[in-house]
Each structure stands twice: as structure tokens, then as C-alpha cells.
Amino acid sequence: LRLSTTVDPAGRTSSWQGRVPVQPRKPRIRPRAIARIALAVTLTVVLVALPLWLLVINSFKDLAQAADLTLGLPDHWRITKNYGTVIHQGHALRGLVNSLLVVVPSVAICVLLGALAGWVFARSLLRAVRAVYYVTIAGLLAPGSIVTSVLWMQKYQLYGSRLAMIAFYVGIFLPLSIFLVTGFVKTIPYEIEEAARIDGSGRLGIFFRIILPLLIPILATLSVLLSVVAWNDFFSPLFLLPHSDQATLPLGLYAFAAASQWQLNWNLILADVVFVSLPLVLVYVVAQRWIVSGLTAGGVRG
Amino acid sequence: MSALLLALPVGAIVVFYLIPSASNLYYGFTDWSTFHTSISFTGFDNFREIWKNGSLGNTLKVTLTYAVAATIFLNILALGTALLLEERTRLNVILRAVLFIPVLISPLAAGFLFSSLLAPSGIVNAMLSALWPWGKVEYPWLGDPTYAIVVLAAIHAWKYFGVAMMVYIAGLQTIPSDLVEAARIDGARGWATFRHVKMPLLAPAVTFSVVTALVGALQTPDLVFATTNGGPGTATQVLNYLLYQEFAQGFFGSATAVSMVTFAIVIFASVPLIVFLRRREVVI
Numbered sequence: 066l067r068l069s070t071t072v073d074p075a076g077r078t079s080s081w082q083g084r085v086p087v088q089p090r091k092p093r094i095r096p097r098a099i100a101r102i103a104l105a106v107t108l109t110v111v112l113v114a115l116p117l118w119l120l121v122i123n124s125f126k127d128l129a130q131a132a133d134l135t136l137g138l139p140d141h142w143r144i145t146k147n148y149g150t151v152i153h154q155g156h157a158l159r160g161l162v163n164s165l166l167v168v169v170p171s172v173a174i175c176v177l178l179g180a181l182a183g184w185v186f187a188r189s190l191l192r193a194v195r196a197v198y199y200v201t202i203a204g205l206l207a208p209g210s211i212v213t214s215v216l217w218m219q220k221y222q223l224y225g226s227r228l229a230m231i232a233f234y235v236g237i238f239l240p241l242s243i244f245l246v247t248g249f250v251k252t253i254p255y256e257i258e259e260a261a262r263i264d265g266s267g268r269l270g271i272f273f274r275i276i277l278p279l280l281i282p283i284l285a286t287l288s289v290l291l292s293v294v295a296w297n298d299f300f301s302p303l304f305l306l307p308h309s310d311q312a313t314l315p316l317g318l319y320a321f322a323a324a325s326q327w328q329l330n331w332n333l334i335l336a337d338v339v340f341v342s343l344p345l346v347l348v349y350v351v352a353q354r355w356i357v358s359g360l361t362a363g364g365v366r367g
Numbered sequence: 368m369s370a371l372l373l374a375l376p377v378g379a380i381v382v383f384y385l386i387p388s389a390s391n392l393y394y395g396f397t398d399w400s401t402f403h404t405s406i407s408f409t410g411f412d413n414f415r416e417i418w419k420n421g422s423l424g425n426t427l428k429v430t431l432t433y434a435v436a437a438t439i440f441l442n443i444l445a446l447g448t449a450l451l452l453e454e455r456t457r458l459n460v461i462l463r464a465v466l467f468i469p470v471l472i473s474p475l476a477a478g479f480l481f482s483s484l485l486a487p488s489g490i491v492n493a494m495l496s497a498l499w500p501w502g503k504v505e506y507p508w509l510g511d512p513t514y515a516i517v518v519l520a521a522i523h524a525w526k527y528f529g530v531a532m533m534v535y536i537a538g539l540q541t542i543p544s545d546l547v548e549a550a551r552i553d554g555a556r557g558w559a560t561f562r563h564v565k566m567p568l569l570a571p572a573v574t575f576s577v578v579t580a581l582v583g584a585l586q587t588p589d590l591v592f593a594t595t596n597g598g599p600g601t602a603t604q605v606l607n608y609l610l611y612q613e614f615a616q617g618f619f620g621s622a623t624a625v626s627m628v629t630f631a632i633v634i635f636a637s638v639p640l641i642v643f644l645r646r647r648e649v650v651i
Binding site: 101102104105106108109112113114116117119120123132133134135136174178179181182185186189191194197200201203204207208209210211212213214215216217221232233235236237239240243268269293296297298299300303304314315318319322331334335337338341342345346349353356357360361363364 | 369372373375376377379380382383384385386387388390391394399444447448451452458459462464465466467468469470471472473474475476479480481483484486488489490493525530531533534537572575576579586587588589592593607610611614619622623626629630633634
């Protein structure tokens with residue numbers, strides 16, 4: 066068997082020359098590659114699969130069996146009973162509606178206003194507008210101040226209603242929205258807008274018919290990021306949603322788990338944990354790519 | 368026209384973000400509470416009070432331990448899994464997707480899950496007992512005054528490492544394969560390639576992941592709410608948990624003072640860190 070490289074008359078390099086039929090080589094089994102796969106699978110199982118299995122399977126058990134928290138299947142399946150308790154006594158469905166009522170408007174407002182302001186800032190050449198831009202994105206630096214927000218929401222007569230929660234989210238998330246959109250708009254050629262202007266479109270017309278559709282990728286990323294953060298937020302609703310009938314899912318879970326009558330009822334608490342976590346995990350199954358790119362926005366360059 | 372379009376978004380930021388934040392600088396120095404009908408300026412009294420009763424010193428120690436430990440755990444976990452799952456095979460894509468799931472679970476929910484798993488009679492101790500030949504393990508993971516905060520930091524890392532893992536994977540994929548190949552031809556083995564080729568080129572991803580992890584961990588009390596309620600004693604009383612306690616007791620001025628401390632720590636910890644990590648970044 067001779068390996069030869071020859072140059073054919075046209076000057077192209079070619080090997081083998083077709084003289085020797087190519088032997089299908091058996092893929093070599095590399096022990097390092099196998100060890101690597103084994104380690105990766107083990108890590109994934111131990112770190113995530115096992116805890117999640119324990120979470121779900123124990124939420125199906127009765128009180129006595131869940132107290133042991135074992136890997137095995139339930140002796141007595143208590144799915145409807147446990148989840149029924151979570152829904153009736155833990156007000157989980159109400160929590161779901163409350164979460165939607167707070168998160169959806171907050172994200173929608175941030176995305177729409179962020180798109181509008183980001184576009185205006187990116188296209189303006191005025192120094193005064195520039196200055197306003199830097200003031201608005203100052204909010205990227207600092208977290209919102211929750212305690213004084215309570216005071217100001219009282220002064221604005223919003224405290225006690227969901228509007229206070231929505232307004233707080235808009236205040237802390239809008240700077241990020243504007244920042245991301247401004248950067249994105251700068252990559253869109255200005256000529257597109259100019260053409261529309263010559264065709265007689267007004268500024269709002271240009272925004273809604275030309276700019277907004279082009280912004281969809283960044284707005285999707287932004288919506289994902291804000292939705293996940295707001296959906297899982299527990300700390301700020303603790304201050305700004307004082308009425309239990311407005312409690313979002315995490316607040317409801319906290320109230321349910323802290324209520325003395327359910328303490329150490331791991332089957333019920335874990336059922337509530339599943340209920341609270343399921344919506345986002347289901348969305349993740351459907352829209353995995355968007356979720357990952359949304360949550361890593363800022364960390365991935367190029 | 369610009370002014371008209373900007374009125375709503377800028378107005379919202381000013382009214383709902385900038386005004387409350389700016390007034391933070393004032394109310395931390397007042398006796399604002401449920402026990403006074405008016406609010407008056409008291410200088411550094413709030414800070415002096417929480418310093419004298421020991422809660423400020425304690426919470427600073429606890430919060431920094433938590434944040435630093437969580438940042439280290441999180442980044443080691445993320446970098447390790449990223450290196451393992453770097454190649455885009457079908458199996459790796461599935462494993463990445465599974466490892467990312469904790470990111471979507473609310474930190475409070477994760478806290479409740481782990482307080483069940485880590486209970487003295489819980490499954491973690493049961494599994495350790497099976498491996499441990501010298502008797503039953505009944506370690507109170509979340510009840511140890513010294514190590515409970517470190518256990519909480521580990522849970523924090525578990526909950527958030529998925530984002531950093533994806534960032535590291537994306538970073539690894541931007542490294543040109545001919546660089547790695549060249550290092551291999553020069554005789555570099557796995558560790559040397561990692562240390563001298565991949566790691567320097569990953570520096571931007573490191574900056575992002577380390578800074579976001581630290582800033583996040585400095586401000587996340589959710590796990591404490593779900594597991595220890597600050598205890599045993601005050602061993603896991605992080606800044607924002609202390610803030611809530613002051614607030615719940617009606618000491619709004621003190622709570623505001625705590626939030627000023629949090630803000631100061633976030634700035635003083637992250638700005639030098641960003642400057643330091645940025646200097647280490649290299650460009651091809």
C-alpha cells in the first residue's frame with residue numbers, strides 16, 4: 066500500500082490516484098473520549114436530573130412516604146390530591162393569574178417603550194438628547210431601591226395595586242431595554258428610513274411599519290430576559306404586593322410553605338414548587354433557543 | 368418631535384426609578400419608621416445603630432462569604448461543564464439543555480427543593496450513609512452555624528451556573544480551531560492547551576460571568592428566605608434579608624440605610640473587578 070500525492074496535468078493535488086480502494090477504517094475507540102462522555106452524563110444526572118426526579122416523584126407521594134424523600138415510585142399515587150391541595154389551599158391558580166397580570170404588562174411596556182426610546186436615541190444627533198440618554202441608562206448600574214419605591218408608590222397613589230409592581234419593573238428594566246435597542250438600531254442602515262420618509266411616512270409610521278419589525282430579534286431576546294427575571298422574582302413583590310389576593314406564584318409558594326399547617330409536608334411543598342416552576346420550564350421546552358440566547362445576552366460577543 | 372416620543376419612556380424612568388433611587392440617599396439618614404408620624408433627619412444614627420447591635424458587621428461578613436463562594440462555585444461548575452460539553456454532538460446538546468433547566472426555576476423554589484433534599488433525615492444524608500461505613504450520616508447541612516452559608520452558596524451556584532456555562536461554551540466556540548491545533552502540534556497536552564490557549568481567549572466570557580455572578584449573589588436573599596430564615600442565629604443573614612427584617616419591623620430608615628450599604632458594596636466590589644478582569648482580556 067503506497068500513499069502517494071501526485072500533481073495531475075491541471076495542477077490540482079490529488080492523493081490516492083484511485084489505485085488503492087479506500088479501506089473503511091474502523092473508528093478507534095478512544096478511552097479518553099469515553100471517560101469524558103461518562104463524566105458528562107454522570108454530572109448531568111447527579112446535578113440536575115436526580116434532584117428534578119426527586120422533586121417530581123415526591124410531589125406525587127402521600128405525606129408519610131414523602132417524609133422519607135426516596136427515589137422510588139409512590140406506593141400510593143396522590144397526584145390529584147396533592148396538586149388539588151396546592152390549587153385550593155395554596156391558591157396556586159390565582160398565583161398563576163396574578164403572575165401573568167404583573168409580568169405580561171411589565172414586559173410589554175418595557176419592550177414597546179424601550180424600542181421607541183432606543184430608536185430615537187440611536188438616530189438623534191442632538192447633544193441634549195445624548196445627555197438624556199446617559200441619564201436614562203444610569204439605571205444599568207444600580208439596583209432599584211425597593212424601600213423608597215414603597216414610599217413613592219404611596220405618594221403616587223399606586224401602592225396596594227398591581228400598577229405599583231408594574232411601574233417598579235418598568236423603572237428598573239426600561240434602562241436595559243433602551244440600552245440594548247439603541248445598540249441594535251445602530252446596526253440598521255439609516256437609508257431604509259430615509260426612503261420611507263421620501264415616500265411620505267410620518268415618524269410614528271416609520272417606527273411602527275419599518276423599525277419595529279426589524280427590531281424583532283432584539284425585542285424577543287429582551288422579552289425572554291425580562292420575563293424570566295420578573296416571573297421568578299420574589300423579593301420585590303414581597304414589598305410591593307402587600308395583599309395576599311395579588312400574590313404572584315413565588316409569593317404564594319412562600320406563604321404556603323411558611324403556613325404552619327403545611328410545614329414539613331414535603332409532598333405538598335414540592336408539588337407547589339413544581340407548579341411554580343412548570344410554566345417557564347414548559348416554555349423552555351418549546352422555545353429553548355430563544356430562552357438561551359435571551360439569558361446569555363451581553364455575555365456572548367460577535 | 369424627539370422630545371414628544373421620549374416623554375413617556377424617559378418620564379417613566381425618572382418617576383419610577385431615578386426619583387426613588389435618588390431619595391434613597393436621603394431617607395437612609397432619617398428616622399422614617401412606623402413609630403414616627405413625621406420624618407426627620409438624624410444623620411448617621413441608622414448606620415450607628417445597626418453597627419452597634421452587630422447586625423451590620425455580621426451581615427457584611429455573611430454576604431461577602433456567600434457572594435465570593437457562590438461566584439467561585441458557579442464559575443468552576445460552568446467552566447467545567449462547558450469544557451466537557453464543548454463539542455456540538457447530539458448528546459452534548461441534550462446534556463446542555465438539561466443542565467440549563469435550574470436557571471428557569473425560581474430561586475425560592477430551588478431553596479425549598481434543597482431544604483427537603485438536605486434535611487438531616489433527607490436523601491443526601493441517606494445516600495452518604497450508604498457510602499459511609501462508620502455509621503449513619505445526619506449532618507445538618509443548613510443548620511451548621513459555620514458552613515450553612517457555604518452550602519447556600521453552593522445551591523446558588525447550582526441555580527445560576529447554566530447561563531455562565533452557555534456563555535463559556537459560546538466563548539470556546541469562537542476560538543479558532545487552528546490555534547488549538549497549532550498548540551497540539553507544538554506538543555501541548557490537554558491542560559497546557561487549556562491554560563495557555565483557551566483560558567486567555569475566554570477572558571471576556573470570564574469577565575462577564577464572574578461579574579454578573581458576584582453582583583447577583585450580593586443581592587439575592589431568596590434562598591435564605593426558603594431555607595434558613597437567616598439562621599442558625601444570624602449565620603446566614605445576608606444584606607437583603609436584613610433589609611427585609613428592618614422593613615417588616617417598621618424601621619424604614621434603617622432598611623434604606625441597609626440598601627445604601629448594598630449599593631456601595633456592589634459598586635466597590637464590581638468596578639475594580641471589572642477593571643482587573645478587563646486588563647487580562649486578549650484580542651487575537
